Amino acid sequence: MAVAIVFALLVVGSVVFSLVSPWWFTPLASNWGTIDTTLIITFVITGVVFCALILFMALALFRFRHREGVRAAYEPESGKLELWLTGLTSVGIAAMLAPGLVVWKDYVTVPADAAMVEVLGQQWGWTFRFPGADGVLGSVDALRIDADNPFGLNPDDPHGQDDVLVDGGEVRLPVDKPVKLLLRSVDVLHDFYVPHFRAKMDLVPGMVTYFWFTPTVTGTFEILCAELCGVGHSAMRGTVVVVEPDAHQPWLSEFPTFAQVAGGTALARANGQENQSER
Numbered sequence: 001m002a003v004a005i006v007f008a009l010l011v012v013g014s015v016v017f018s019l020v021s022p023w024w025f026t027p028l029a030s031n032w033g034t035i036d037t038t039l040i041i042t043f044v045i046t047g048v049v050f051c052a053l054i055l056f057m058a059l060a061l062f063r064f065r066h067r068e069g070v071r072a073a074y075e076p077e078s079g080k081l082e083l084w085l086t087g088l089t090s091v092g093i094a095a096m097l098a099p100g101l102v103v104w105k106d107y108v109t110v111p112a113d114a115a116m117v118e119v120l121g122q123q124w125g126w127t128f129r130f131p132g133a134d135g136v137l138g139s140v141d142a143l144r145i146d147a148d149n150p151f152g153l154n155p156d157d158p159h160g161q162d163d164v165l166v167d168g169g170e171v172r173l174p175v176d177k178p179v180k181l182l183l184r185s186v187d188v189l190h191d192f193y194v195p196h197f198r199a200k201m202d203l204v205p206g207m208v209t210y211f212w213f214t215p216t217v218t219g220t221f222e223i224l225c226a227e228l229c230g231v232g233h234s235a236m237r238g239t240v241v242v243v244e245p246d247a248h249q250p251w252l253s254e255f256p257t258f259a260q261v262a263g264g265t266a267l268a269r270a271n272g273q274e275n276q277s278e279r
């Protein structure tokens, strides 16, 4: 009897806590409100099932408690009950999975006008590459990655010459413009996650993954790595600053293009060789 009351109180407490909880999603700052909707559908369905199961247990404990002279009836099979339970479970699971399929299709169907930005993850930080004036990212090869060429760009690819290389862990994006993020990892699995955008995706060494979103609110948002990637994992943070569209280009122009970086490296090498030959 006492246990039945504890179970009932557990249900009441869980429902009240869920309704007045101070912990909820961070405010949404992208187009992915549908991801919140699918999560809420899952919360509601699992919540209803949780309450129904616990209350049924409380009811069974109370109704079938020990009484002198009363014996339990043995009923191992009930076709009718199994049909009901199977049917209801199927409907509940389908209702949780189906909305996700619709949202996933949107998530991987990138709008034609989306800007492209590459995100490069590395133990334990983020760098970014914009395609430059030609709008095309230059080709890359992991084997070319070294201290002078951290993105592994192909120096012979004309598309790569104007690519803008953004260091420092902060990327700025224009508000209300769809953007496709192309994700690469230098070393191990990482996961690019901005809670306010609801969007996340693994970075997998050896392949390029992607997702898209439209930032809808200006402000500063934190990038987290959501894949345990080594001892510095918790420090693998960055910042997305969503700015007004006309503030974006001035910020981007502060960063060097690949041609400038590679030219500087070539010059430094040439100077180094000169110095050596002078000696």
Ligand SMILES: [Cu+2]
Pocket: 121, 124, 189, 190, 191, 225, 226, 227, 228, 229, 233, 236
């Ligand atoms: Cu990581």
